[in-house]
Amino acid sequence: MDMGNRKRLILQAIIEDYINTAEPVGSRTISKKYLTGTSSATIRNEMSDLEDMGYIEQPHTSAGRIPSDKGYRLYVDTIMKQNTINEAQREMIKKEFIDSMGEIDRMIKHASKLLSQMTQYTSIVIAPQFRRTGIKQIQLIRIDKAVILAVIITDAGILKNSVLRLKQDVNPDALIRITNMLNDKFAGLGMEDIESFDLQDLLNNSMGHGEIIEQVLPELIQTLLYSDTSEVYRDGVSNILNLPEYSNINKARDFLNIMEERELLFKVLNDVHDDVNVSIGKENKLEQFKECSLITATYKINDKTIGSVGIIGPTRMEYSKAISIVECMTNNLSEILTNILKR
16 A cells, blocks of 8 residues: 555644643644644555554554554654754763863763763763774783783773783893783784684783793683673663653553663663664563664774673654754764873
């Protein structure tokens, strides 16, 4: 069945009215508020076609209709007007990041709070991921007899420290030579390169320090490959309780429980690769989000994706506004983080 212009206008009216009211939309409402020159009978016929096409649904015995996931998808992809936040809001976002400038994790945490405040939905943000970066420098520092501190600095400015305990002491000069050897081999490599690194080659060219390197390398490799410094920040979790969709105490409790599952939230954001992506209802891979919509985006340092943000809300979400806020937020965050590392 063809989606003519009138059907498209009626679908838009149903979606935008439902977003604003959370009430099923009837033909009389559309005739009075949106298509004033079209009779209720004609609108009812078109609504019946839209229902057959899967774009709207009739909940319970209500005379009105609500959008389906398929209807929201068409709306987001082709119908809605792209909302652009105004200059004052853009400047406010930029100022908020500049004011919170300092430790990167602190800025990311602030981004989560700002995102929930501006959208009135629940925000989730992961801090920069060590595994998405490459090695810039390794520094080995003697802190006690047979104990050294390995400091790993990535090309995204992330630091990872690991205390390594050796079987014997190592003098400072030898430690400098070993550090230089490690930097010659590891600097510029990504985490994927580390996984296939030929350790034997380094041991064969250890210049008499093979015994120390043989102790240091396994610990260092473990630190590089299995580090998980990515904190998951959540904000505005209680915002969901203000929405009529979550007036049911059991549904609200289920949502709050999901927000406590750090590994699940990390998985959701860890799979994000697009600049901005919208997953609606049943499109979400995880069963726990089948009744939600999720807008996600990545943030970068020097055009390298190192983390992601998201907002979770009902499928009855103000998509245009939310998308523009998420997009502006990640663009500003990427710009400021990149500038910090250039200093």
